[in-house]
Amino acid sequence: MSKFQSTALFFLLFYSFNTYSQKKVLLAKSTTENITIDGKINEEIWEKESVATDFIMFEPDNGRPISSKKKTEVKVLYDNNAIYIAALLYDDEPNKIKKEITNRDVFGVSDNFSVSINGFNDGQQDFRFFVSSAGVQMDCLAIEESEDFTWDAIWDSKAIITDFGWVVEMKIPYAALRFSNAEKQTWGLNFMREIKRDNQKYTWNHVDTKIGAVIPQAGILEGIKNIKTPTRLFFIPYSSAYYQENDIASGTTFKAGLDIKYGINDSFTLDAILVPDFGQTKFDNAILNLEPFEQKLDENRPFFTEGTDLFNKGGLFYSRRIGGAPSTEPTIDANEEIINYPSSVNLLNAVKVSGRTEKGLGVGFLNAVTKKTYATIRDNGTNETRKEVIEPLTNYNILVFDQRFNQNSSVTFVNTNTTRNGGFRDANVSALLFDLNTKSNTYSLYGDFKYSSINTIEDYDGFKTSLNFAKTSGRYRYLLSGKYISQDYDINDLGIIFYTNYHNAYANASYRILNPTRFFNTFKIEQEVNLEIQNTTGKLQEGWYKTIVKATTLKNNYFEFSLVVNPLETFDFYEPRTYGRYLQIPRRIASYFGTEFNRNNAFTFDFTPSFTLYDQDGRITYGLALGPKYRFNDKFSLFYVLDYTRKKNDRGWVDQGNTGIIFAERNREIVQNDLTGKYAINNKMTLNLTARYYWSYSENHEFLTLQDNGYLVQNNDYSMNKNRNFNSWNFDLSYSWWFAPGSEISILYRNYAIESNRNIQKDLSTNFKNVFDSNLTNIFSISLRYFIDYNGVKNKF
Structure with a gap:
């Protein structure tokens, strides 16, 4: 290698290190000028602002710089009420920009631009705001495990198509964000642009997909200081x-x-x-x-879906319990019948408080009260009716403390309490959770200990504990997990659980590509083994091996295949509906193959055949x-x-x-x-x-x-x-x-x-x-x- 080649290689590696390893910094500029959110970006103050540019592909070809034909420039202003974002999204073929109009929080087939803001710069949670090329807003609270699009903030935006591409202007009030009261703010910040026709996503600060965690890889926003936020x-x-x-x-009802x-x-x-x-x-x-x-139902009530990420920690909160079905059945004589049994209990009021301190302590408190509810019973001999309480006045309460540290780790305490008036059943559940990650987000150790206490005719207690170790980065990843649940562990007054009284061991190993190949944009294969042993009898409750393959072709068609083999007979301890009894389940094999054709096409099609074959004459699903x-x-x-x-x-x-x-x-x-x-x-x-x-x-x-x-x-x-x-x-x-x-x-x-x-x-x-x-x-x-x-x-x- 020549001296010139060595020098060139050194500078290339140095450039790559600085481009992909260091966090970019953007300076926000204060303004007293009135900013009109019209997508025109014509206020004079915008001309003086620093620019976020040089976007880098997030997927599918991670690390590839954006084409000059798709150049993207973003600027940020702020005042005492809000931050303002202007994005110029260049496109050499603006007539091909996808721009389907959808409902709020539905992406559809549209280009979109987003900003992710972490007001504490702790690498733990983002507030994400999206605008599609059709002007539709999407927003969510994001943690590493999920994005909660049920959360809706009040903010303003405008998108317009231009002869050079499209433009987005956004106003995000401080009321839609969470941050410390420090005089000088430092926020985690990233921008993302999705070009839908190419199924490509680009971010301002490079997000390396070899690393499992995305949020800690944000850039930095500085310059916001001495703000006096309104009430x-x-x-x-x-x-x-x-x-x-x-x-x-028939009838008419009015509510307010x-x-x-x-x-x-x-x-x-x-x-x-x-x-x-x-x-x-x-x-x-x-x-x-x-x-x-029981059938587990989806939650569709906005109060119980919006901003409930803290309350969902530990899996102890099933919000349909609040205002759900009554918890008891009335006692009737042989000559009586129930003529009215309400299917649900009325909610009287609910309140929740949530947020996070400057030092990373998240606090969540939720309280709800439901109405006393009666069933109506008729005496068939006398036709007289009487009422019996099937759900008393009930108070539901959740308290969460979630301490974050080291950018990507946390310890959490959760308590749920259900108190029913009178001699009805009460319940209290507590949990301690921990999630520890290495600084480089390569390995994770997480687990929990949960304890339930039920106060009824016969009081009983139970517990559940688990420990998990995972490699969370690179092409090859794995997870080792163990869990123990006691017989009397019961969270069903405010949570939901079906299976208890078992211990299990689980292992998962996976391989994925990080950049496109000759055939695939994305490809992932997983191998899983799971064993569950019933505590009392020592019998096998679950025992399977699973293979899952997920892939996206270069033409953006998606395929998924799964094969699950249960090579041993297992035993179901719940289907008999009698304590201590169990049902033998024969050996079986199950599989499915899912296909989803390119969603960008006007006509698209999903197709998923599946089967389960049992080692039992003629039994198949x-x-x-x-x-x-x-x-x-x-x-x-x-x-x-x-x-x-x-x-x-x-x-x-x-x-x-x-x-x-x-x-x-x-x-x-x-x-x-x-x-x-x-x-x-x-x-x-x-x-x-x-x-x-x-x-x-x-x-x-x-x-x-x-x-x-x-x-x-x-x-x-x-x-x-x-x-x-x-x-x-x-x-x-x-x-x-x-x-x-x-x-x-x-x-x-x-x-x-x-x-x-x-x-x-x-x-x-x-x-x-x-x-x-x-x-x-x-x-x-x-x-x-x-x-x-x-x-x-x-x-x-």
């Missing part, structure tokens, strides 16, 4: 009107209430809801549930999920999903009689159809359609008796009809108009019905007709929410 006090009054009718009755958001200081915020109204939240997907456990989607233009799209499952010679519990625990060998079919449609009038106003039809049946053809050893023998004496035929229909058509920041008018037409009986009907069209012939409920509602900033009102008066 963070916001009121969101609402009013709504509902008209409901079914075959039995208030949400309050108050910034206790720059770090902590109080949220409260008074007289809550969740009438327009998304419907629950009802199913034919033949499992020994197979299914098919497929989902065509067509985007007619940037405003209008339709998406249909068919999910079909057939279980042949499935076995499950049906009854417990004098002859023992009765199982049935049965055939099952499950068909779910989902149709979603979107028409965007503009980026503030949309029409949305969501329709779901679900049909499932379970047809028993042989009855069996469970033996003490977990095996089943034929039962020729049992002859009751335990078949099930279940239909569920939901239809929502809604109009939404965000007429001002944080202010919305929404109109919803909804109808739904559920039909269930013991008579199997295998014709799909007949089932579809039957659900509409049942008691179909129709609801029409109008809701208005208006965002009021205390400072705006104060300034006017």
Whole structure:
């Protein structure tokens, strides 16, 4: 090698080290000039600002500098109210910029630009704000494990397409952020640009994908100092009107209430809801549930989804417990029947306080109170009725302390408490969690210890503990894990858990490519082994080996394959519905292959066949999920999903009689159809359609008796009809108009019905007709929410 080549190589390596290893620094400039958020960037102050440029590809070809044809320049200003961001996103083919108009927090097929802000510069949590080329806002709270897009801040933005590309202008009030009260601020900062037609993402500060952690690889924002932030006090009054009718009755309901958001200081915020109204939240997907456990439902109520990252630590919080089903059944005599049993408990009010101190201590407090609830019982002899309490006045409480340190590690304490008035069941659960990472984010050691205490007729306690060690960077990564759960560990008053009383060992090893190859943009293969032993009997509860392959082709088509082998028989300790009994599950093998074609195409298609084959005569489960989607233009799209499952010679519990625990060998079919449609009038106003039809049946053809050893023998004496035929229909058509920041008018037409009986009907069209012939409920509602900033009102008066 010549001297010139050696010198050139040295400077190349030095350049690479400085470009990819050091954090970039951007200086924010103070302004007193009024900044209009119009996407024009024509205020004089912008010309004097420093520029963030030289973006570097995040994926798929990590580390590659952005092309000069896609040059990106970003500037930041600030005043006492907000920070302002201007981004010029050059594109040599502006007519090819993808710009689908979507609902808020839905990316769709659009280019987008985002800023990630960490007000404490602790490498732990980002506040992320996205704007698409169609002007749609997306925002989230991000930690390494996840992005929470249910969090919605109030901020302003504007995007316009130009002859050189497109431009974004953003105003992010300090009320949407969290930071210390230091005189001189130093924030973690990164910008990201996604060019959708090429499926490429670029960041300002290089994010090395060999390192598992993304947030600590942000750049630095300096220059913000001596800011005097305004009072963070916001009121969101609402009013709504509902008209409901079914075959039995009709009626009109009016509601009004208030949400309050108050910034206790720059770090902590109080949220409260008074007289809550969740009438327009998304419907629950009802199913034919033949499992020994309750159906776990998604949370759709904004108060319990927005900014709840602290409360979700440790997995002790299942928010559907608050205002969910009553916790007890009424006691009735032989001549009585229950004529009214409310399916849910009314929420009276809820409040949460959350934030993080300058030294990294996160504090979260949530409290909610639900109403005393009664069931109505009728004496069939006298026709007299009486009421019995099935859920008393109940208080739910969560307290979280989460201390971050060394940029990427934390120790957390969580306590949940459920207190029911009177002699009803109370519960208290505490957890200590730790997550320790090396400075270079190469290795991680994390685990927990959780303790539950239940106060009921017979008090009992339980615990759960786990320890995990992982290599979290590079092409080759692995995880080793161990867990122990005692028999009486119970978090179901405010959390949700199904399986207890076991210990397990788990191992995972994976390989991934970090840059594109001749065939793939991304490729990852994982190998997993899991063993679960039931504590009391020492029997194998789970024992499987799994291979998962995930890949994206150069044409941005996605493929996923999984193979799961259970080479040993296992035992189910829950399906018998009787303590101490268990069911033998035969050896089995399961697999699926998923395909998702390029989402950038106007027409795209998902396709996933699957099967599970049992080592038992004639027993097999197979299914098919497929989902065509067509985007007619940037405003209008339709998406249909068919999910079909057939279980042949499935076995499950049906009854417990004098002859023992009765199982049935049965055939099952499950068909779910989902149709979603979107028409965007503009980026503030949309029409949305969501329709779901679900049909499932379970047809028993042989009855069996469970033996003490977990095996089943034929039962020729049992002859009751335990078949099930279940239909569920939901239809929502809604109009939404965000007429001002944080202010919305929404109109919803909804109808739904559920039909269930013991008579199997295998014709799909007949089932579809039957659900509409049942008691179909129709609801029409109008809701208005208006965002009021205390400072705006104060300034006017």
